[in-house]
Amino acid sequence: MPNALHDMRNLLVTPPEMQAVDKDAAGSGIDSFSLMRSAGMAVSAAALRLFPSAARFVVFCGPGNNGGDGYVAAAALTASGANVALYALGDTGKLKGDAARAHAAYGREAISIELYEPQSQDVIIDALFGAGLARELPDQAQEIVGRVDQAGLPVVAVDLPSGIDGRTGEIRGASFTAVHTVTFMAAKPGHVLMPGRGRCGTLEVFDIGIPARLVAARAGGLGINVPAVWRQCAAGLDPATHKFKRGHLAVFSGGPTSTGAARLSAAAGLRAGAGLVTLASPTEAIPVNAAHLTAVMLKEIGNAADLAEWLKDSRLNAFVLGPGFGIGEKARDFALMLCERALVLDADGLTSFKERRSELFDRIAASGGQVVMTPHEGEFQRLFPEIAADGKLSKIEKAQAAAKLSHAVILSKGPDTVIAAPSGRAVVNVNAPPWLATAGSGDVLAGIIGAHLAQGMPAFEAAAAAAWRHGEAGRRTGRSATAEMLVENIAPLPEESAS
Structure with a gap:
């Protein structure tokens, strides 16, 4: 395959390929939590850059590593002096691995997501589900999507707006519509295929520190046409x-x-x-x-x-x-x-x-x-x-x-x-x-x-x-x-x- 498709700016990596890259990175000795910290910090930086005067950042955290990114982002936003409210989907006591570590490091109460009531000046950080979602968005999450949509609140998505299938770009029941999406290492098919592409807003691909050679080794022959x-x-x-x-x-x-x-x-x-x-x-x-x-x-x-x-x-x-x-x-x-x-x-x-x-x-x-x-x-x-x-x-x-x-x-x-x-x-x-x-x-x-x-x-x-x-x-x-x-x-x- 031509090297042009291995330019990280042009590469498309499917969710299974990205999962394999993550495993390869861990196997090579890279600390997976350090990667999560880099991802969460990138999200917080994007949120502050885009909404420096936000009255409140509302972070929605899911039950997996996408939620872990959200916990890191929430901690960074809090440390910057921003007003932060964090709502979790599911029992935080069941979190595992890096997500559990990120939750513990956040050190503040996570409110059950069903209790979220939109405020007019909220900026949403969507860290519920990332590009690996391949099933219908849970009913509870779909209800929250509806509340946010009805309120017309801006959304910054972590990896991919929750509800979009990262492989196909299809909407799994419902999805957030983001003004900005921060993904990591390489874009996914769901970022460029419709209707997903229309819900990502501007796309930022952030290098969290995985060597490009590891990504290239797992990537198939997919790319963005440049x-x-x-x-x-x-x-x-x-x-x-x-x-x-x-x-x-x-x-x-x-x-x-x-x-x-x-x-x-x-x-x-x-x-x-x-x-x-x-x-x-x-x-x-x-x-x-x-x-x-x-x-x-x-x-x-x-x-x-x-x-x-x-x-x-x-x-x-x-x-x-x-x-x-x-x-x-x-x-x-x-x-x-x-x-x-x-x-x-x-x-x-x-x-x-x-x-x-x-x-x-x-x-x-x-x-x-x-x-x-x-x-x-x-x-x-x-x-x-x-x-x-x-x-x-x-x-x-x-x-x-x-x-x-x-x-x-x-x-x-x-x-x-x-x-x-x-x-x-x-x-x-x-x-x-x-x-x-x-x-x-x-x-x-x-x-x-x-x-x-x-x-x-x-x-x-x-x-x-x-x-x-x-x-x-x-x-x-x-x-x-x-x-x-x-x-x-x-x-x-x-x-x-x-x-």
Whole structure:
């Protein structure tokens, strides 16, 4: 796995992996209570930094080590002179290990959590349950969540807002909505997958002193999608290079009333750096497309025989099939012919294989091409129904399973877009603003991926870089974004110094 994913700033570690890291740290001689002290002190520092004038800090402590972090934070806040009230979930006499030690060190009474009554100036520190929660939040805790929500009080979460599953990002019955979350050593999938991501507020990853090598040794192939993930593969994508060295991208158009989506993809491909872009159009759509194209070239491709003849030109090295193309046999025939090249299969191209997916997957496996599939949630359900229906899997795990089954790179679209390779490597894109979900946005994304493939980027890196550039285009465009505006705001790839 590339070292970029072992940059602690970009790493995603699942709760089981983090538990293994904690055990490894203890086994290496690191005092686990010192780690808890570092975590609790980081939480208290964040609370004081964000709310220096708080009338009262209310600390909710759970029955495990997350609660132990809360006891340390409460002690530090008290020592700083802050007004602190601590409420515990469960019998504090049953605390064990470091949590019991932290409770003893706090040295003050812990009030039963059911007695908490919100005050208007309270700042909540949520140390009930961390990222390891994989069951419904206890009823007592859910009631407290309701009280805090109703009062509109700010919450600082320890590790992850209680009620969010750290592996999937799902809400387990109810959860706090934090203004700030302090987690330790590395982010967890629940921090970046929806709906959990929307309840974390700003995320602070604090190094509590576990050596990075121990974290890296347990981490799988998961990360946050940042330029460090794909920059090395993009190093040669210089827009100043001659057009014939930057690849030739072909985008397939639908019929005369369905041409706009393909033109958006083609325009995005040209803007994103492909040296040449050709729109392959059926005969009946030639006049419509010709009236709208300038720098993008036009080629009449009416059937499979036309395509076979065109493919004799080896300079055609990347293709986008699906946007506005139409569902059916023609889409299937074209896609199967293109699998030996670099191909982005999107929209109608995906849906056309709903009943014949094995044919597509077998062809991809045998072809050795570079294929990227870009399903939104509905298309994913149609093409991978058994994976989509498995409620135990996170969005990351679903994308990984689909990539393994299809032998293609899967870009599973949404506010938490996941890019997964058949090898299991995966990244989650986090820079896309909500307004990016506009008509035609996916067509623009497909064109950017196509441009990267045309320039020789491997499929995984091509898709990851495209998702990131697509998100940045949305940010540059602003809330009034339309697909055409996104094309105009596709920025150059970031400089070497970007992270």
